[in-house]
Amino acid sequence: MYDVAVRKQALALLAQGRSLNSVSKQTGISRSALRSWQIRLQPLHPERAGCVRCASPPKAPADTVAYAYLLGLYLGDGCVSRLARTHTLRIACADAWPGLIEECSRAIKAVRPHHSVFRVQKQGCVMVTAYNSHWPCLFPQHGPGRKHERRIELQPWQRQIVDEHPWQLIRGLVHSDGSRFTNWTTRVVGGRKKRYEYPRYFFTNRSADILRLYCETLDAVGVEWRTARSGVHAYNVSVARRGSVALMDAHVGPKY
Numbered sequence: 389m390y391d392v393a394v395r396k397q398a399l400a401l402l403a404q405g406r407s408l409n410s411v412s413k414q415t416g417i418s419r420s421a422l423r424s425w426q427i428r429l430q431p432l433h434p435e436r437a438g439c440v441r442c443a444s445p446p447k448a449p450a451d452t453v454a455y456a457y458l459l460g461l462y463l464g465d466g467c468v469s470r471l472a473r474t475h476t477l478r479i480a481c482a483d484a485w486p487g488l489i490e491e492c493s494r495a496i497k498a499v500r501p502h503h504s505v506f507r508v509q510k511q512g513c514v515m516v517t518a519y520n521s522h523w524p525c526l527f528p529q530h531g532p533g534r535k536h537e538r539r540i541e542l543q544p545w546q547r548q549i550v551d552e553h554p555w556q557l558i559r560g561l562v563h564s565d566g567s568r569f570t571n572w573t574t575r576v577v578g579g580r581k582k583r584y585e586y587p588r589y590f591f592t593n594r595s596a597d598i599l600r601l602y603c604e605t606l607d608a609v610g611v612e613w614r615t616a617r618s619g620v621h622a623y624n625v626s627v628a629r630r631g632s633v634a635l636m637d638a639h640v641g642p643k644y
Contacts, residue, residue: 390417391442395425402426416473441525448545449526454498456553459527459546460560461492463598468523468530475523478508479516479564487644488563492516499526540597554605555639561602566591568642571628588628589636599623611635 399422401411408419440447449455458479462468465480477496481489493505496518508515524530529540542550550557562568570587593599599615603625606613611632616624627636 390421391439398422399425439522439525442522446545448549449499451498452549453553453556454495455526456549456556457560458492458495458499459550460557460562461495461564462527462560463529463535463540463595463601464561464564464566464593466527466564468527471519474519474521476517476519477523477527480510480513481516482513485563485643489514489516491563534594535598536594536596540595540601542601550605551608554608558602558605558609558636559640561593561598562589562591562636562640563643565593568636568640586628586630587633587637588626589633589640590627591625592623594623596623599625609635609639 394417398411398415398417401414402408402422408422411417411422412419440449461479462477467478469476469478479492479496481492489507493507493516496505496516497503500518500520500522503518503520506517508517528543528546529535531538566589568587568589570585574581574583576582591599591602593602603613603615606625606627611627612629613632614626614628616626627633
């Protein structure tokens with residue numbers, strides 16, 4: 389879907405006396421589309437072509453709660469890729485968590501309500517996918533290469549959304565690259581060995597910037613955490629104190 393500015397530029401080339409064929413070759417726009425714009429400049433469904441970030445002045449997505457959650461999923465297991473005439477957002481969701489797949493699909497639909505969401509089955513996971521030319525506007529952290537190999541920083545408008553909905557970002561990050569599980573240990577009490585179990589949350593990511601964002605957001609909501617290095621590259625953030633785990637259970641919860 390081309391916005392009105394692109395349409396006007398193409399029509400200006402035609403107004404110079406150039407042929408449909410030459411303008412089509414220069415712009416990559418089909419001749420049929422150029423002909424239709426000569427009859428009707430405005431898109432048939434302008435709300436589908438619009439982008440809140442391309443608006444003047446730029447705006448935040450209408451559903452900032454869904455966006456904060458989707459931002460966490462994207463930073464964890466998502467990517468934005470350029471195609472020939474559009475971009476695609478893909479979020480990898482493991483088959484083991486059908487509830488996560490559903491929630492991811494709802495979040496994408498809430499952020500871009502006029503576009504379809506697809507599920508592409510891969511080995512062991514589902515790629516929740518949506519096509520839109522404006523995904524780079526909504527996720528300016530995209531770029532070539534892996535996230536841990538490039539700088540990841542939130543834009544001021546994204547920071548404002550995270551400040552308003554910190555738990556949604558945490559949920560998205562944990563649901564993508566985190567887990568809740570139960571540890572256990574034994575102690576001798578009164579001469580008898582007893583087993584004690586305690587839950588904890590783990591978050592693992594190779595990007596120092598994403599780890600910092602996660603930890604800063606935990607600080608903002610009063611969750612205590614610790615870091616632990618695992619392997620050569622990966623780092624874990626652990627939440628194990630009882631009060632902090634209770635907060636995480638109330639606002640995040642395990643994957644489902």
